[in-house]
Amino acid sequence: MRTLDVNALIDGARFNSFHGRLLFWCALIIVFDGYDLVIYGVVLPALMQDWGLSAVEAGFLGSCALFGMMLGALFFGPLSDRIGRRKTIMACVVLFSGFTVINAFARTPVEFALCRFVAGLGIGGVMPNVVALMNEYAPKKMRSTLVAVMFSGYSLGGMLSAGLGMLLMPRWGWQAVFLVAVIPLLILPLLVRQLPESLNFLVRKGQLDRARGLLQKVAPDYRPQAEEQLYLGQGPARKVSVLQVLQEGRSLKTLMLWLAFFCCLLMVYALSSWLPKLMHSAGYGLNSSLAFLLVLNVGAIFGAIGGGWLGDRIGLERVLLGFFALGALSLSLLALKSPLWVLYLLIAIAGASTIGTQILANACAVQFYPPHIRSTGLGWAMGVGRTGAIIGPLLGGALHGAQLPLQVSFLAFAVPGVIGVLAMLVFSGRPPARQPSPVPAAKHPQVEQR
Template identity: 55%
Template sequence: MTAHTMNVNAVVDKAKFKPFHMTVVLWCLFVVLFDGYDLAINGVVLPLLMQEWGMSAVQAGMLASTALAGMMFGAMFFGMLADKIGRKKVILICVTLFSGFTFLGGFAENPTQFGVLRFIAGLGIGGVLPNLVALTSEYAPQKLRSTLVTGMFSGYAMGGIMAALLGTWLTPSFGWQIMFWIAGIPLLVLPLLFIFLPESLAFLVKQQKTEKALAIVQKLSPEDKVTPQTVLVFNESKVPAASISALFKQGRLPGTLLFWLAFFMCLLMLYALGSWLPKLMMAAGYSLGSSLTFLLALNIGAVIGTAGGGMLADRFHIKPVIISMLTVGILALIGLGFNSPQPVIYFLVSLAGASSVGCSILLYSYVAQFYPLAVRSTGLGWASGVGRMGAIVGPIVIGFLLGLELPHKFNFLAVAVPAVLAVIAIAFIRPAKEQEEVVITKASIEPIKQTT
């Protein structure tokens, strides 16, 4: 009896959208929803913490950056770990960390306790993002890849909307702590994640878990006959697994450095806005209540920008879409520095949200397409980790500017400068030229031995 060979990459690329794809996207979306929520609660609670603990804007900016520092280390470490032990295990570990320690943050009694808990939670928040992107990208059909990755990532902006709404409704009655206790919800869902979230297909094949891999291939391609004798092969570049040095080889050096710069600048802009927008609008003369409404507008714009950007990236090329969206964001931020009617300000805030969140998310999808499978999580993790340095710098810089009490238009111009630098970096990115070959793993050779 002759074994039947199936190329995993071809099966995934040509698959039609099926319930299996929806399962992957929805579970990843649920996890990223709480990551976006976690970012936005900084903007909700910082004015309240400054009042309760008597902090200056600079001190509050430093406190907001503790979680972001954790995210930086988490993205780098868990990105590499996933290429070794599998994406699913790392996602479960990260959810436990960020949900559990964000929940505990609601019990903090002083800035030191709060900062320590936020740093540990940040390890999980930063570690989970590159793995959610890698897993979604790995299972997405080629024609829908950017749409599904950005669709999953729209949960990030939805989490921001949830935080803005709950902050407006709940904090006056229950205090800032309630925002952190809500973040414990994913802990309750961990058993379901363990059961229903699939592991990386390439990882299953490499680990000789042929039965599970074949079951997933059958779901992706039910029209093809998959038997225990089916041999799974996949395309893979000749790079050492989970190797940082591989990010700089085979023509990837310029692209890696440019992606790092783009991530740094985009996340600086994103987290500066996410952490300080209510306070920035208060400095421009608005009340705290209306400033939280601006946070809601920012995240509504982010949802539209994320979904729309993904569809445009699949229709056109992802690179010009990112550059165009960043350009719109730059113009919106410049516009916010001028006194305009309130509806116009809401519109500009929405455009800034669409640009900052949408472009950051599209960058994840762009990076996932740039690196080969063997180092995809590593590449995403390090790009995200370097970006987190920008995320750390952003709230501190804006806190410093607010402390100087400059005219508010200078605050928005300062947020626009990183976007200009990100446009320049992305404009120079070129695809790496590398050879990919079909690899037959030990797991897929076994059936041949038994049946030929």
């Protein structure tokens, strides 16, 4: 009987059509996930005008989806470690797409807030699961890059929101932008067929034939043998608890990761929610204000892909440290009066180093935690970080409501970047304690013969 080291087989695999299809479908989910989230910043000026909302009320309305995202990440992350990532992802897609469409028919701020909250549950729940799924199947040498490319779909979704807002809102009002969210529901049958299940989950449930079939797609040269055992590196626990992410020397690093997520998400959602409104108040027209949001997300794509490429070469921890510093610097410089082209450049850099940083932080988290608690670890990091996402729109609303200069808002948004630098310094300072492997080291990088 032989034991196959599944992780070694996946790590050494070459990128093929299976990885390409997985990347496409996971990225497509993230595109609409980002669309459904960024859409609030696009419609915010119109909502404030139609419903006569104050800045504080608008900030609270923006935080409803983010509060739902926090609960969704905390609930659906651990749930997927129990019932599988595939079922969890499908349920989340139905939630965030369905209730975003229903948002178009909201007649009052209360109805709008309720729909945003439920949609937020799905948005927050799907993110850690698609990231963990992509990370699980990606070859080691390009893992950070593939996760970053996949998650740049979030920025594409943000660009789609801004672009369609500029096109649809002048003709059909803010409601039309929400109706576009029906597309993921229409392609749901394709998602059900195309997305694979987590290998870790299949092995835990004893579905070894399905697991071997997926391994043949990951590595076409692999040939299963009779009575072959699949080894995943650790004996996965039947019940997954948040306490497990704090064990085996991970407590300090986990806390610093949570703090980094908090700071990054505060910057991301303060900017995404209030950038168009801040620029509109500064004298720019609605389409010009939405163009700033477009530039923010274009910068995020370059930041995520470039940062992922660097992460595969010098380590994600170093890249995140530099990106937090760059984010704090670019937001501070936005507080200065600058020519329009400089303003666009700084906003692009801010997008690269805030939204891009969050994308890379997701990749860092899934690589930090072992497979059997990966969704739980990322789910809790994103869930705790969502408190920053909730505070971000509220902070922007409070600053705008106080009628403070535009520069004060950008300086306030830069402070979390400095704290993020300190958190990543501590995170990268000490490796977690290594536990002895339950299986002797194999002579072959993939297989141990018994």
